[in-house]
Amino acid sequence: MLRVLAVDDEEPALGELLYLLRADPRVRTAEGAGDATAALRRIGRALESGPDGEDAVDVVFLDIHMPGLTGLTGLDVARLLAGFARPPLVVFVTAHEGFALQAFDLKAVDYVLKPVRRERLAEAVRRVHELVHATTAPAPAAAPEQIPVELGGVTRFVPVDDIAYVEAHGDYARLHTDQGSHLVRIPLSALEERWADRGFVRIHRSHLVALARIDELRLDGGATSVRIGDTDLAVSRRHARQLRDLLMRRAGG
The missing domain is CATH 2.40.50.1020 (LytTr DNA-binding domain)
Known part of the structure; x- marks a missing residue:
């Protein structure tokens, strides 16, 4: 089962996302963070803990626009994570369609548009679950490269x-x-x-x-x-x- 960190600076949006994630049977735990600084602090503990540690995080559901004192966006957080040997997977959750190619460059697993629909989020969780399960083998394979396309507004x-x-x-x-x-x-x-x-x-x-x-x-x-x-x-x-x-x-x- 998945250990999830959801990051969004809007409390109602974060609460709804956590509610939907916790209702998914493939999710073991779902924690929330209200800005990039809190997210990086929590991810830092996860990386120190290792993939099997009690603070481990399998995937981060990241909002892109998160105004705050640091000025860091969800894209910035994903770029920082890419520098680590075994970072958590990333799914972007945003109201903006225009960042899909940047998400592609950062090898995001998925790109979910707000308002988040239960069925669409479940599809993103399914993809993450499959990748995490695949990487439990002794010699994990890299996630297949993907490119974002628009299909009917999704x-x-x-x-x-x-x-x-x-x-x-x-x-x-x-x-x-x-x-x-x-x-x-x-x-x-x-x-x-x-x-x-x-x-x-x-x-x-x-x-x-x-x-x-x-x-x-x-x-x-x-x-x-x-x-x-x-x-x-x-x-x-x-x-x-x-x-x-x-x-x-x-x-x-």
């Missing part, structure tokens, strides 16, 4: 491993998965740099593809293309040789 996180290819749309990018596509406000060049070590390769100024998802490489009259599922994508001359080399090395290795 922010969801799509695993990067589910993405077959990405299509440029100006300063936006469209992520294509087996389940559908999602438009995100981040340029293709930024995703190319971020996901280079995850097997994504640029094949055209408009497309970034997951190397492992390429089913066929086609050469037709000097033109090169790839097939991913039922989709054919053109490969520019600039990228064709590099792509062929990568596919050959992958096939031989």
